[in-house]
Amino acid sequence: MTALPHNIDKSAFHRGEYVGYAACSVWRIAKSNSSFGRWAARCDSPIADIVTRNTTIFAWTLDDMSAKLVTASKEWDVRRAAREVA
Secondary structure, eight states, X not given: OOOOOTTEEEOSSSTTOEEEEETTEEEEEEXXXXXXXXXXXXXXXXXXXXXXXXXXXXXXXHHHHHHHHHHHHHHHHHHHHHHHHO
């Protein structure tokens, strides 16, 4: 078995799915039939940022998904800092 990226774990509640952590939220990662990628991540947290909550991130591999979640986290940090300054 290959090691999972640092911010992705197997879901304890949904077989065949994973859980990702980014942008101060938990992302549910499931297989996708989309042409955008094999995996799709959605943030269903009610306390998540409204932009994050309405976002679906697609990736071909879980390693790519990990990198995209890190990027989403950085973008979220920038948006949050801009709101605090304003």
